Structures are given as structure tokens and as C-alpha cells.
Amino acid sequence: MAKEEGRGHSIEDLVRVMERLRDPQRGCPWDLKQDFNTIVPSTLEECYELAHAIEDGDFHHVAEELGDVLFQVIFYCQLGRELGLFEFETIVDTLVEKLVRRHPHVFDGGQIEGIVDGSTSVEEVNVTWEEIKQEERKARSLSGALADVPVALPALPRAQKLQKRAARVGFDWPATAPVLLKLEEEISELRQAMAQNDETGMAAEMGDILFTCVNLARHLKLDAETSLRQSSSKFEKRFSRMERLAEASGRELAALDDADLDELWEQAKAALPSQR
Numbered sequence: 001m002a003k004e005e006g007r008g009h010s011i012e013d014l015v016r017v018m019e020r021l022r023d024p025q026r027g028c029p030w031d032l033k034q035d036f037n038t039i040v041p042s043t044l045e046e047c048y049e050l051a052h053a054i055e056d057g058d059f060h061h062v063a064e065e066l067g068d069v070l071f072q073v074i075f076y077c078q079l080g081r082e083l084g085l086f087e088f089e090t091i092v093d094t095l096v097e098k099l100v101r102r103h104p105h106v107f108d109g110g111q112i113e114g115i116v117d118g119s120t121s122v123e124e125v126n127v128t129w130e131e132i133k134q135e136e137r138k139a140r141s142l143s144g145a146l147a148d149v150p151v152a153l154p155a156l157p158r159a160q161k162l163q164k165r166a167a168r169v170g171f172d173w174p175a176t177a178p179v180l181l182k183l184e185e186e187i188s189e190l191r192q193a194m195a196q197n198d199e200t201g202m203a204a205e206m207g208d209i210l211f212t213c214v215n216l217a218r219h220l221k222l223d224a225e226t227s228l229r230q231s232s233s234k235f236e237k238r239f240s241r242m243e244r245l246a247e248a249s250g251r252e253l254a255a256l257d258d259a260d261l262d263e264l265w266e267q268a269k270a271a272l273p274s275q276r
Helices: 013-021 028-031 041-055 058-080 088-102 120-137 155-169 177-193 199-219 224-248 258-271
Strands: none
Touching: 013 058, 013 177, 041 058, 041 224, 058 088, 088 120, 155 199, 177 199, 199 224, 224 258
């Protein structure tokens, strides 16, 4: 399908490119080898690259990374079509129906152009959203409060989602202060396990500490995954600064003692005080 002068490529063009890549006779050997399971790592990688571009405010690359994520969707659609499972149109239809169903405060009568009079608060939207999702879970025989929280989620967001679900049915700390006390309790229990050289206990207590930290972030209205990604990025930039400082003085980090490393770290922190 040739690109018309003055016209950008369309979603139809993208679907056709995917068809060509998967053509059994003239397609790409790599693309032909892939299946649903093998492209999952690529999907996750593309999503994280998108998140990184957003965090850096690099919106030129945000557009590019969005394209890469969209390509993952089109890839799954092609696989679904080949196996007779679903097509792109099926996905769009299901998505539109779900969005309209879950936003009755916007789409009056379940119609895309249906206008609802009056306003709705964010709190009301959240309540309605969860009620609708709970009904959807019941329809799929998933009645538990923690049902359908994906096991494949990264550990931090999965812990946060589990805690949010539990909180919706009243199982939650009443305020932030008790969560801090719980964190101190878990740290004390880790110390005990360390003193006893109890490897199993140390692993369990470390997990409890991390789980409680996620809970604390939630009570502070912070996203644990985002907070950790920002701290990791901040550490990475400061550490790279340390390496450059050491190199400028003709030294290597591995050859420095603790005092020299601490000095370089403080210099890096001073140079990058608010970097994330």
C-alpha cells in the first residue's frame, strides 16, 4: 500500500505491514518465529522505555515509544487472527464497550454520544468504577476482592494493587502513623533473623519490609513503582558523576577506599542535589 503524498500512514497501513512481516513465504524470519509467549518480554521492555521517555520529558521519543507499544498490540492482533482467536476489530469493539460501560457518568444510556447532565466528583467516579469492575468479576465467577490481580505484574505495583483492593473492603490501616510503626516492627524482626543467621527468616522479613514500604507509599498517595524508579535514576546519575570525578583525578572507583568513595559521593550529591 503506497503512501499518498501529503498523507501520513494509517492504522490500516500498520496492520498491513504486520501481515507482510508474518507472510509465510516472503515475511521476516524473526517475526515468523514469534508467538504470544515469545513477544511478551518485548512488550514489557517497550512499555518501560515509554515510561522512561515520559519521566525524562523527552516527548519526541514518547511519540516513538508509543508507536513501539502500538506495534506490540498489532503483533498480538495478527497472531490472534492467524489462530482464529480474535482480530483488531474485536479488540477495538471490546475496548469501546468496556469504556462506555465503565463511564456511565459520561455516556448517558450507554451511548457514545449520550450526554449526562450534571457533574460527578472523582470520589464518586472511583466508587462507581470499582462497583462496575466488581460486577464484571462476578460475571466471570471471580468474586473475591483480590480476584484477577495479575500475578505477572511487577512486584511493587502488584503489592500496591492488592493493598488497594483490600482497603476497599475495609482491611486497611486507619492512618499513616500505624504503617510507620509496622515498618519499624518489621525492621526489628529482620534484625532478629539476622542475629540468628536465619536465611529463611531474613528473606521473609525483607519481603514484609518491602510490602510495608509499598503500603506506606500508598498512604502517602505515592506510587511505589514510580518512587523507586526515580530513586534508582537518581542513584544512577550520581554514581556516574562519581565515576567521572574519579576519572578526572586519574583514579578508578574500584581502587578507592571508603573515605575517598564517601567524599566523591558527597561531591556528586552536591552537584546533582535534585536529580532523579
